[in-house]
Amino acid sequence: MNSQRKIDSIMAKTSSKEEKLQGICDFLESEVSYYDWVGFYFKNGNKNELKLAQFTGEETEHTIIPFGKGICGQVALSNENFVVQDVSQQDNYISCGWKVKSEIVIPIFVDGENIGQIDIDSHTANTFTKEDEQLLEYVCKKVAAIL
Template sequence: MFQTTSYSGDLTAGYELLNKQLAALLEGETNTVANLANASALLNQFLDRINWVGFYVTDSEDSLILGPFQGLPACVHIAFGKGVCGTAAATQETQLVADVHQFPGHIACDAASNSEIVVPLVRDGKTIGVLDIDSPEFDRFSEIDRQGLERFCETLLRYI
């Protein structure tokens, strides 16, 4: 396994390898909770300069509930449209936030978080959850991270 700071290749290639590792890790497993748990652990090992990585899953038509994650205890319920996660769930668009303190309605589950990326998990036009990653650094996530994590979620959706 590698982290982005120690990986000698480019970040895009790192995400391609990460996707292959995810597919190999989840192949043959059908349990959603187990697959989300292993996906969050894999991301936690791959990504550097983060303080939280995990999933919120759709709990009802308009709310998310905490799923498998790596990091400190987190908010349990998030309504669609609230905070970065709820916005990603409602809009079905990735939210790349350089400074969470400037995001309208940001929900501060961890005061150490300064930037965030949230990728919606969408199946058949419905949000089934989100991937949420926080960093203590401002402007931690790039366009390459967005593209790589969106591909990661596309791969993940085949197994959950």
């Protein structure tokens, strides 16, 4: 898979962790037409909240997300992938803008602990596939190795 090779290439660069994460965000947003916002959230120290790290796309006011709130906050507790094909059907959804129609969030595990996640918003409803999940799980495994 070409995308996986590109992710490997970004991760192999001798740049900082932050540059690697930003490179992944930039690549995914430019490579996949329906990835309109790509970002990483990580557990904020020992607090039960997520903190926004690197991202590509429109600015967001959601730089801190309490565990349990929104899709990202739910993944922080469930430790499972969460694919939302239509955000309007979700009760516990934090709106990042009227354009967002669907969202996918994949957790990142280090030594069995959920330490963060990759979050992708799309302006297209019903767009995410199993292939998206597999690619993003691959990204999360690669990211876990540098944390």
